[in-house]
Amino acid sequence: MLTSRDLCAATWRKSSHSNGDGGNCVEVADGLPGLIPIRDSKVPDGPALTFTTTPWTPFVDALRRGDL
Secondary structure (H helix, E strand, O other): OOOHHHHHOOEEEEOOOOOOOOOOOEEEEEOOOOEEEEEEOOOOOOOEEEEEHHHHHHHHHHHHHOOO
């Protein structure tokens, strides 16, 4: 089970589409095998959503293809 404590030690990175001016940005944490934690970069102490790779991979693929 993933806890908020586990995410405190996570290494977060901003989306490559982030423009750096405080716009709508998301951050993703790496290094948690099988899990994809996502959070709002403007609220780093706020909640994070976590996804398994099963739904996340097709979602990202659809974004890259321009389907969404």
